Amino acid sequence: MFVSLNWLKNYVDIGNITPEELAEKITKTGIEVEGIEYVADKSSNVVVGYVKECEKHPNADKLNLCQVDVGEEVLQIICGAPNIAQGQKVAVAKPGAVLPGNFKIKKAKLRGVESNGMICSLQELGIEEKFVPKEVADGIFVFPNDVEIGSDALSLLNLDDAILELGLTPNRSDALSMLGVAYEVAAILDVPINLPDENVEQVADKADQFVDVKVEATGLNPYYGAFVVQDIKVGPSPLWMRNYLIAAGIRPINNVVDITNYVLLEYGQPLHAFDYDKFGSKEIVVRRAQDGETMTTLDDQERTLKSDHLVITNGHEVTALAGVMGGANSEVSETTTTVLLEAAYFNPAAVRTASKDHGLRSESSTRFEKGVDPDRVKRAGLRACHLLSKYANGKVLTGVVELDELDRSEKQVSITTSRINDRLGTDISNDEIVDILRKLNFTFTQEEESFTISVPTRRQDITIFEDMVEEVARIYGYDNLPFTLPQGASQAGGLTKLQQLKRDIKQFFESVGLMETITYSLTTKERAELLVSPEVKQDAVTPVSLSMPMSEEHSTLRLSILPELLSSVAYNVARKQADLGYYEVGTVFISDEEQVTKQPKEKLRASGAITGDWLVHPWQQEKKQVDFYVVKGIVEALFDTLNLSVIYKQAKVDGMHPGRTAQVLIGEKLIGFIGQLHPSVQKDFDLKDTYVFDLDLDYIFHVHENEPSFEKIARFPSTSRDIALVVNEQVNAGEVQATIQQAGGDLIKEIMVFDVYQGEHLEAGKKSLAFSLLYLDPTRTLTDEEVEESYQKILEAVKERHQAVLRG
Amino acid sequence: MKERLQELQTEALAKVTESSTLSDLQDIRVAYLGKKGPITEVLRGMGKLSPEERPVIGELANKVREAIANELDSKKAKLEAEELEKKLEKETIDVTLPGRPVQVGGPHLLTSIVEEIEDLFIGMGFEIREGPEVETDYYNFEALNLPKGHPARDMQDSFYITEELLMRTHTSPVQARTMGQFNGSQPVKMICPGKVYRRDTDDATHSHQFTQVEGLYVDKDVRMSDLKGVLNRFAKQMFGEDREIRLRPSFFPFTEPSVEMDISCKVCNGEGCSVCKGTGWIEILGGGMVHPRVLEMAGYDPKEYSGFAFGMGPERIAMLKYGVDDIRHFYTNDVRFLKQYHKA
Ligand SMILES: [Zn+2]
Numbered sequence A: 001m002f003v004s005l006n007w008l009k010n011y012v013d014i015g016n017i018t019p020e021e022l023a024e025k026i027t028k029t030g031i032e033v034e035g036i037e038y039v040a041d042k043s044s045n046v047v048v049g050y051v052k053e054c055e056k057h058p059n060a061d062k063l064n065l066c067q068v069d070v071g072e073e074v075l076q077i078i079c080g081a082p083n084i085a086q087g088q089k090v091a092v093a094k095p096g097a098v099l100p101g102n103f104k105i106k107k108a109k110l111r112g113v114e115s116n117g118m119i120c121s122l123q124e125l126g127i128e129e130k131f132v133p134k135e136v137a138d139g140i141f142v143f144p145n146d147v148e149i150g151s152d153a154l155s156l157l158n159l160d161d162a163i164l165e166l167g168l169t170p171n172r173s174d175a176l177s178m179l180g181v182a183y184e185v186a187a188i189l190d191v192p193i194n195l196p197d198e199n200v201e202q203v204a205d206k207a208d209q210f211v212d213v214k215v216e217a218t219g220l221n222p223y224y225g226a227f228v229v230q231d232i233k234v235g236p237s238p239l240w241m242r243n244y245l246i247a248a249g250i251r252p253i254n255n256v257v258d259i260t261n262y263v264l265l266e267y268g269q270p271l272h273a274f275d276y277d278k279f280g281s282k283e284i285v286v287r288r289a290q291d292g293e294t295m296t297t298l299d300d301q302e303r304t305l306k307s308d309h310l311v312i313t314n315g316h317e318v319t320a321l322a323g324v325m326g327g328a329n330s331e332v333s334e335t336t337t338t339v340l341l342e343a344a345y346f347n348p349a350a351v352r353t354a355s356k357d358h359g360l361r362s363e364s365s366t367r368f369e370k371g372v373d374p375d376r377v378k379r380a381g382l383r384a385c386h387l388l389s390k391y392a393n394g395k396v397l398t399g400v401v402e403l404d405e406l407d408r409s410e411k412q413v414s415i416t417t418s419r420i421n422d423r424l425g426t427d428i429s430n431d432e433i434v435d436i437l438r439k440l441n442f443t444f445t446q447e448e449e450s451f452t453i454s455v456p457t458r459r460q461d462i463t464i465f466e467d468m469v470e471e472v473a474r475i476y477g478y479d480n481l482p483f484t485l486p487q488g489a490s491q492a493g494g495l496t497k498l499q500q501l502k503r504d505i506k507q508f509f510e511s512v513g514l515m516e517t518i519t520y521s522l523t524t525k526e527r528a529e530l531l532v533s534p535e536v537k538q539d540a541v542t543p544v545s546l547s548m549p550m551s552e553e554h555s556t557l558r559l560s561i562l563p564e565l566l567s568s569v570a571y572n573v574a575r576k577q578a579d580l581g582y583y584e585v586g587t588v589f590i591s592d593e594e595q596v597t598k599q600p601k602e603k604l605r606a607s608g609a610i611t612g613d614w615l616v617h618p619w620q621q622e623k624k625q626v627d628f629y630v631v632k633g634i635v636e637a638l639f640d641t642l643n644l645s646v647i648y649k650q651a652k653v654d655g656m657h658p659g660r661t662a663q664v665l666i667g668e669k670l671i672g673f674i675g676q677l678h679p680s681v682q683k684d685f686d687l688k689d690t691y692v693f694d695l696d697l698d699y700i701f702h703v704h705e706n707e708p709s710f711e712k713i714a715r716f717p718s719t720s721r722d723i724a725l726v727v728n729e730q731v732n733a734g735e736v737q738a739t740i741q742q743a744g745g746d747l748i749k750e751i752m753v754f755d756v757y758q759g760e761h762l763e764a765g766k767k768s769l770a771f772s773l774l775y776l777d778p779t780r781t782l783t784d785e786e787v788e789e790s791y792q793k794i795l796e797a798v799k800e801r802h803q804a805v806l807r808g
Numbered sequence B: 001m002k003e004r005l006q007e008l009q010t011e012a013l014a015k016v017t018e019s020s021t022l023s024d025l026q027d028i029r030v031a032y033l034g035k036k037g038p039i040t041e042v043l044r045g046m047g048k049l050s051p052e053e054r055p056v057i058g059e060l061a062n063k064v065r066e067a068i069a070n071e072l073d074s075k076k077a078k079l080e081a082e083e084l085e086k087k088l089e090k091e092t093i094d095v096t097l098p099g100r101p102v103q104v105g106g107p108h109l110l111t112s113i114v115e116e117i118e119d120l121f122i123g124m125g126f127e128i129r130e131g132p133e134v135e136t137d138y139y140n141f142e143a144l145n146l147p148k149g150h151p152a153r154d155m156q157d158s159f160y161i162t163e164e165l166l167m168r169t170h171t172s173p174v175q176a177r178t179m180g181q182f183n184g185s186q187p188v189k190m191i192c193p194g195k196v197y198r199r200d201t202d203d204a205t206h207s208h209q210f211t212q213v214e215g216l217y218v219d220k221d222v223r224m225s226d227l228k229g230v231l232n233r234f235a236k237q238m239f240g241e242d243r244e245i246r247l248r249p250s251f252f253p254f255t256e257p258s259v260e261m262d263i264s265c266k267v268c269n270g271e272g273c274s275v276c277k278g279t280g281w282i283e284i285l286g287g288g289m290v291h292p293r294v295l296e297m298a299g300y301d302p303k304e305y306s307g308f309a310f311g312m313g314p315e316r317i318a319m320l321k322y323g324v325d326d327i328r329h330f331y332t333n334d335v336r337f338l339k340q341y342h343k344a
Helices: A019-029 A170-175 A178-189 A239-248 A255-267 A348-357 A363-370 A374-391 A417-424 A430-439 A465-476 A497-511 A534-539 A562-573 A628-642 A679-685 A697-705 A733-747 A784-802 B002-018 B022-033 B038-048 B053-090 B109-122 B151-156 B172-181 B224-239 B292-297 B314-322 B335-340
Strands: A002-004 A032-038 A046-057 A060-069 A074-079 A089-093 A108-110 A113-115 A162-167 A202-206 A212-215 A223-230 A271-275 A283-288 A294-296 A302-304 A310-313 A318-321 A339-345 A395-398 A401-404 A411-416 A443-447 A450-455 A580-590 A601-611 A613-617 A622-625 A647-650 A656-666 A669-677 A690-696 A719-728 A748-757 A766-775 B134-136 B165-167 B188-197 B209-220 B245-252 B255-264 B281-290 B305-312
Touching: A002 A239, A019 A032, A019 A162, A019 A178, A019 B245, A046 A074, A074 A113, A170 A178, A170 A363, A170 B245, A178 A255, A178 A430, A212 A223, A212 A401, A223 A283, A223 A374, A239 A255, A255 A271, A255 A363, A255 A374, A271 A318, A271 A374, A283 A339, A294 A318, A310 A348, A339 A374, A348 A363, A374 A395, A411 A417, A411 A465, A417 A430, A417 A465, A417 B224, A430 A443, A430 A450, A430 A465, A465 B245, A465 B255, A497 A580, A497 A601, A497 A628, A497 A697, A534 A580, A534 A669, A562 A580, A562 A601, A562 A679, A562 A690, A601 A628, A601 A697, A628 A656, A628 A669, A628 A690, A647 A733, A656 A697, A669 A679, A669 A697, A690 A697, A719 A733, A719 A784, A733 A748, A733 A766, A733 A784, A766 A784, B002 B022, B002 B038, B002 B053, B022 B038, B022 B053, B038 B053, B109 B188, B109 B209, B109 B224, B109 B314, B172 B188, B172 B209, B172 B292, B172 B305, B209 B281, B209 B314, B224 B245, B224 B255, B224 B281, B224 B305, B224 B314, B245 B281, B255 B305, B281 B292, B281 B314, B292 B305, B305 B314
Parallel strands: A202 A395, A212 A283
Antiparallel strands: A002 A162, A032 A162, A046 A060, A046 A089, A060 A074, A108 A113, A223 A339, A223 A395, A223 A401, A271 A339, A283 A310, A294 A302, A310 A318, A411 A450, A443 A450, A580 A601, A601 A690, A613 A622, A647 A656, A656 A669, A669 A690, A719 A766, A748 A766, B134 B165, B188 B209, B209 B305, B245 B255, B255 B281, B281 B305
8 A cells, every 4th residue: 555645644634754753653553664755856946837938949840949937037948848838837847956867957058049947747757657647648747727837846746745655464454545544643643633525515316317226146245326427527637636646556547537546545445437328227236247257347358257256237238347347338438428436345255256266456356355444335435426526527416326234333342451451461551541542533431441442344353352452552552561571380491302312313414424404395296206215105105296386396295305305416516516415304295095185194204415525635645435334334323322223134225226225124114225326316316426315213213212222331341252254255244243143142232344355365256254242241240151152152153044154 | 099980980971971872872871880891890999998998989989870870861861852853853744734624514504593593492481392294274274263265365375285285384283283282271382493385486585485483372361561571582692682672563363462573673773774674673573462263262261361472484584694695595405505504
């Protein structure tokens, strides 16, 4: 909503307050002023001049030499506008004036003749092209005859105005009108309000002999009023009205249209003027449209209607899409002499549907959608009639033809001073409440500290106690509320164990050199199904998709963090950042339904990707590319930190290198995978060798929560033994290790592979695996015999299960 | 004999002084103090002396030995120190060469901001609650006083999955869920951080996915001045003790009265500049007193309980605090961007 301060001054006296001060006050009281626009820089040197003489320039065909009376002197001015003529009153920028664009007017010579100023077009004075009336678009602006010579032209054109741009929240549609804003400003400044003149001198003829109104769409149109105004002379509207419309962002057309727009802005009540002679009947019928019915709107678009749309008809033909736009068939034009004026209350939802379906959001529809003030519907019609008779020569027929079921009752809301204070934490007195209600122009009854307020219909947003709390608080001033801290029993806030664990895990990844990323949860359909861990795939029937995505790019919910993470890695690699270690902790969305009907399971996972060189020491020529064991080392260290034992199993996972991928299990439960991306996937992402991990954090949390966390530090000494075994090269270290653990039992606390060897001194097809075993009993010191016994058992077991022999 | 011993001492000490290597010292030690050395020889000839002279000469011989040995030791220590010095000198490296690069990881800027907010509110006795990102229409809208067809649903056009399921447009549903769990009989004091989604085309100031932290406090006799006090404490800790806050009336369907909170602009100290669009204030968050309908739907009697709620955007806070100029930076994960804020 654009509010011209000059216009506003018609209703409230804002005194000497500057636009900035007023804007600040309005903002602090509840309506955000998003901007202040000054129409033009103030310049006292632009005045109304009278063109006394106008003749051709002696040395130039297209220029005119004018003698212009500007009040205290007569200036000789050369003017190139085609529409300049003797006898006009025009805007003259005298020498010393500064026009928009910092254009300084000086005395000059044009083709040998002196020129002492400039006769201006509206554009030159700073009015935007789109608001300039067509007839003066190519030339200078001509004032009406009654303006005074030498008076301030900018003020006559309202160019000394400041316009406030209000950002209205949906509840404050009352401020979609100048009167609504005036009530707000009156409350803020504590000044009285002057209401506009609605008096109409009516002629003898009765309106109901010219028109009849029928409403068939019950419930959708509780008020319809029709006024008839004859003898209309269509022409330009008065200058001030045009100026105000321009300030509000509406292009002036002619007096009839301008008056309906002016009243719309003034009262917040949209009106529609039909050309009575083109209306096509003497009967107005308001009804639902028929499905498939068509009409041509004012903008010459043919529109196909639906039964949710409300229309105005002449009994057989649609003449307007109610509250949205009129029909072309009954449009007011230069030749209109009788106007049929509509003032109505249309159902907000019906107007909303129609405006949405047709992509037509107009000044009119936005107001109907929010619900107009029932009290102003008819009054706006009267106000327009008043203006039509004053500025368009209109003769207003007696009476309004109306159907009226409109509820104009005022809501009653009760408050008490103490309840208000309890809610606000304030110490407001009864008298202060009285004062606030008076400023708001609300009527009320009072009994000591109890108030019953009749809420004016313009404030449809106030219906309950809490709404009145806000009214009182904002007029009292949010600034004046005290600062307190909650007085309820205090509790110790804190992270839960799992929240702390999540932070710890993230910190762990960062401590080993990985950087955290945050990527989008919505991805493409293809990516949603890429690199999905087998245990997720098992549960997810199909990825969850949006019903109406904005783009394919973000259409489907991820089943794995990896694809978008890899895309971030690729983004960097493409920008010459080849060595990267990234991780992300986030949600994946698993639905077990073909057609989603219930919320998918949201699982927290931790994924990571490492590519390029992991260890680099440039001037020592040391360079180590990331490999499987780098990623595995990180994952192992994580589980070590968490004190969880996991198993790594050679496995095939879609999208992963078939020989360099391991599944990760806790007991029997699959919790993710680690490994190298399949070269074809690497190629798709434009990546070199890249290693990834993807783990089910929810399950890790679950296990961690149910396991004793930390062991006591051992008080008794440990014993270590090394064992080097020769096995067939196909045998996995992990399997042998599992056998050792099993045979050695609880006494073995740790098994570490310290050497893997193949080659010279060994039979072809064989390899040697060397393990270091740590024996420990936390309750006592172990004897050599016990250790030896266990060692022998291990040797037997590995021999039996893996045909392993001690390396000689 | 006496003279001979003193002569030997003078001679030996002179040699020690002259010597410059450890092996010279060893030679001197052997030559003078060894079993075949001159002092031993002198002592061997002591038998010829009178019993009165013997102890005198014996004592003198020991003194001479001691003097020579001391001198040898101190000289040895000196030479050793010099030798070590020389050896270390040879071990000199170029300390101006760069060190071995260490992989440094770190949190995402948004995580740092969210955790900072979490810790501030934990300090004021709040808990942290989380909830699903795919929400039901009921919890996302209806339980928050946004029934179907409510015009304010326009304000947050959403990504629907079915008619009843959508990507949550704010983290407020977590508040409704938490209140629901507490059966209308227990105070609630929580914040809920998380990802939210809206139908926006990604550009410098819009992102279809972003982060929100919302807070809720419901108890008997919660006042609007409490909201002001809590937000003031938060703002000062987050943005600096010298920042002022101001509350302005606003509108949210789930609060009444509603507020928007501004902090005084740090760039111009409230004077007005381009960052604050000349107003001296910068909008940080929205909130208000929980709407009685919301309390009611969650099972709390609005006559007995009241509460306040607020919500803020960590992206916006990061943009203000660290001058990030494009919201897309948070989701592009450019390593140069990520690294820049690890110190933050
Ligand atoms: Zn500033």
